Amino acid sequence: MSSVLAADGIVKRFGAFTALDGVSFRLERGRTLGVVGESGSGKSTLGRIVMRLMAPDAGVVTLGDDDLFSMTERQLRMARRRIQLVPQDPRHALNPTMTVQQSLAFQLRAQGVPTREWSARCVELLARVSLTADYLHAYPHELSGGQAQRIAIARAIANNPEVIVADEAVSALDKSVQAQVLNTFAELQSDLGVALFFISHDLAVIEHISDDVLVLNRGEVVESGPTRAVLDDPKDPYTRVLLDARHSAEAV
């Protein structure tokens, strides 16, 4: 099966520091790749590179059949809609001068959704992330941390993307709203075949949502494969530390 998103041998350096060192992965239609790894291991950097927000020093990213970094401006504009990012820092990613409704409508217009349908679509998008229509007129600074995160998710979904790169996209949510958002993601996957590149430090979430996992440590892939296989029998010491810490936190 051909992949919707793949990376091969990605290297990224910041000065003398190597943040990513030969990272490769493949993500198929309708599947979820969970990305875990210590804080600072390079997860967000990898996310930025597959969004072409940053260029790698070496390696190739392919979106569908196209090489992401040799696309023309026009191809890139099209590609931008096929792959959507929910950034780790959602508040700073939302335009501070736009209300929630304006932000969402902006995406709907880009897709050619008729004006008269915007308002109903916006309400429906908010419902998918457990928010009422009351928030349509709110500005980003008037939202709580978890509400801003949910607007970033709604905005990504509004584009009907093929791939969502979710960078800690449910980490600021209470467990019930988190469950609602995870259910929404699952629905998008089964109904529309959306693929998820799902970065999270929360192993319970990763176990629930991922088909495969990729474990990063200091910029290198130390383990990857089907979720059950990796988490039930971790080969890498770092993966074991993560699992142990989780079990000790759960034991209390």
Place this chain on the structure above:
Amino acid sequence: MSLGTTSAASGGQLDDQTPLTLDASNVSVSFRSPRGGWNTVVDSIGLGLERSQVTVLLGESGSGKTVFARTITGMAHPAAKVEGTVEFDGVELLSADRRALRRLHGDRIGMVPQDPNSSLDPMRRIGGQITETLLQHGKAPNRAAALVRATELLELVHIADPERVLHNYPHEISGGMRQRVAIAIAICCEPELIIADEPSSALDASVGVQVVRLLDDLRERMETAILFITHDIGIAALIASKPHDRVAVMLGGRIVELGFAHQVLHNAQHEYTRALLAAEPSANTPRGELAVVPDEVRMRRDWGPLRDVEPGHAVASTPQEVTA
């Protein structure tokens, strides 16, 4: 007994003699609604924070946790209408002037904001920001000593290569590293009160546990009172580990359940708390079928006042119980 909603003494406080580090009573916060009138997002909350005690604040996203935490340290949003009183060592924080507040913050009150970007200056290196805080509050005699201390602080929050990070600007470090820098700055003056707003939300379980140990160690040594906001029940149980530590649960601007940690986490009485604690992601649940808090519980806003159900444990009754 007075109505629990406004009394700091109700719920999780057995002993009236224990000194309060911070005493918030009847705190309400409203914002102007775009449709006219005011939206009340924090509704007459009373909460006392005892010396050496951890109070965990759980609750719905948007229930008012951050607004409440910022307000009681005198940092309410300028557009907010604030009512009530908050006392910290004889100072009324809601009416204190900016100079008095600036003296307290950093020195005696440490804040870890939910969004670490909001407290870090994007134009200055991490090292400069930490050393300046240390020098400003007299925690280091000179720049060289401050730099040594800054390195130690980054090691304390388990940042692997502190020398590199000291030279980095905030945008050059990862989300979890920024969060830990904010924690390092909040604890560097060993304050009497720490308000930590989801301080481990970007950290994995292993580092999260280490941050909890660090805060726990501080309260042992300095008798620091800690208000700890989190969505992570495992972390909540871990930080509220002493018998007198408490958990408060917020919904729609109110505290709907308050008690000692074991009471709330193991014997929850409020419908919302029970449903929230049951909503955990699991590999055993098929995708798309995770349980959520039912809307009729989540959206309901007519809970009665907090009433004691056992010593130290107060619950906002359901409307039926009130009329019954």
